[in-house]
Amino acid sequence: MSEISQTRPLDGKVAVITGAGRGIGRAIAVAYAQAGAAVVCSARKEGELGVTLALIEKAGGRASIFTADVVEHAQMLALFDHAVATYGGIDIVLANAGTAGEGRKLQKSDPAQWRETIEVNLVGAYNTVHAAIPHLRARGAGKIIVTGSGSRHRAMPGLSAYASSKSALWMMAQVLAVELEEFNISVNELIPGPVKTAMTRFGEQSFPPQEWIKEPEDVVPLAMFLATQPDRGPTAQSYSLMRRA
Numbered sequence: 655m656s657e658i659s660q661t662r663p664l665d666g667k668v669a670v671i672t673g674a675g676r677g678i679g680r681a682i683a684v685a686y687a688q689a690g691a692a693v694v695c696s697a698r699k700e701g702e703l704g705v706t707l708a709l710i711e712k713a714g715g716r717a718s719i720f721t722a723d724v725v726e727h728a729q730m731l732a733l734f735d736h737a738v739a740t741y742g743g744i745d746i747v748l749a750n751a752g753t754a755g756e757g758r759k760l761q762k763s764d765p766a767q768w769r770e771t772i773e774v775n776l777v778g779a780y781n782t783v784h785a786a787i788p789h790l791r792a793r794g795a796g797k798i799i800v801t802g803s804g805s806r807h808r809a810m811p812g813l814s815a816y817a818s819s820k821s822a823l824w825m826m827a828q829v830l831a832v833e834l835e836e837f838n839i840s841v842n843e844l845i846p847g848p849v850k851t852a853m854t855r856f857g858e859q860s861f862p863p864q865e866w867i868k869e870p871e872d873v874v875p876l877a878m879f880l881a882t883q884p885d886r887g888p889t890a891q892s893y894s895l896m897r898r899a
């Protein structure tokens with residue numbers, strides 16, 4: 655059995671995180687780097703990625719940033735080529751980039767915005783994992799984590815596109831887990847539950863009163879758990895930080 659450092663359990667690993675410019679992705683990027691991983695942080699806004707990079711470097715971690723739109727497949731190919739060229743391979747992929755969409759009830763929704771939410775959250779995650787798989791296979795093992803949402807099983811008004819995208823994402827993750835089992839690549843879903851980020855425009859969006867309202871850093875222990883499971887550890891599983899279903 656290989657030795658895993660208790661303080662730096664991701665030593666020698668390379669992680670690619672989309673949506674790492676702020677919020678949950680940034681908190682996990684900093685944590686993975688502190689745990690010893692080299693982290694490639696991606697999003698569209700270079701300025702926000704620069705802040706993530708500065709936080710990682712301040713914490714003594716190793717990272718690089720790469721601006722890319724998950725909707726553009728060619729940009730995802732370029733992201734993973736960059737990661738391999740910079741760090742020699744990829745072990746962990748967190749498909750985390752996402753948008754809540756416009757938040758209007760379906761009848762009042764804008765068709766273009768409805769489609770965009772599906773494209774970012776579902777097609778974007780597809781583009782991310784599709785581009786990553788050859789590199790994970792080359793490594794002989796790997797971990798794919800997708801950031802899901804409790805809204806995929808809890809209907810809330812105004813979230814038809816978001817909930818549909820996350821519901822489909824969960825199904826995609828399960829199918830992919832079965833397809834990648836023989837390659838020692840696990841695919842699991844992380845459901846953060848309500849977290850104070852730009853996406854939730856905190857204060858504007860209402861959550862059930864009994865919910866645990868989190869800071870992005872509260873998601874880190876679960877993200878660390880998922881990144882540190884054995885090669886033949888859990889796959890096709892959903893892990894949630896919501897207080898109730």
Ligand SMILES: NC(=O)c1ccc[n+]([C@@H]2O[C@H](COP(=O)([O-])OP(=O)(O)OC[C@H]3O[C@@H](n4cnc5c(N)ncnc54)[C@H](OP(=O)(O)O)[C@@H]3O)[C@@H](O)[C@H]2O)c1
Binds near residue numbers: 677724
């Ligand atoms: N916050 C919550 O309560 C909550 C609950 C459940 C699930 N989640 C999920 O957690 C994930 C992160 O959300 P968050 O709350 O941390 O939101 P956030 O603070 O708004 O961060 C979203 C990140 O995704 C990036 N992104 C958005 N569209 C993108 C695109 N087309 N291409 C590449 N990157 C893109 C954003 O950067 P750019 O704008 O620069 O591209 C940003 O870095 C999402 O998948 C979300 O659905 C959040």
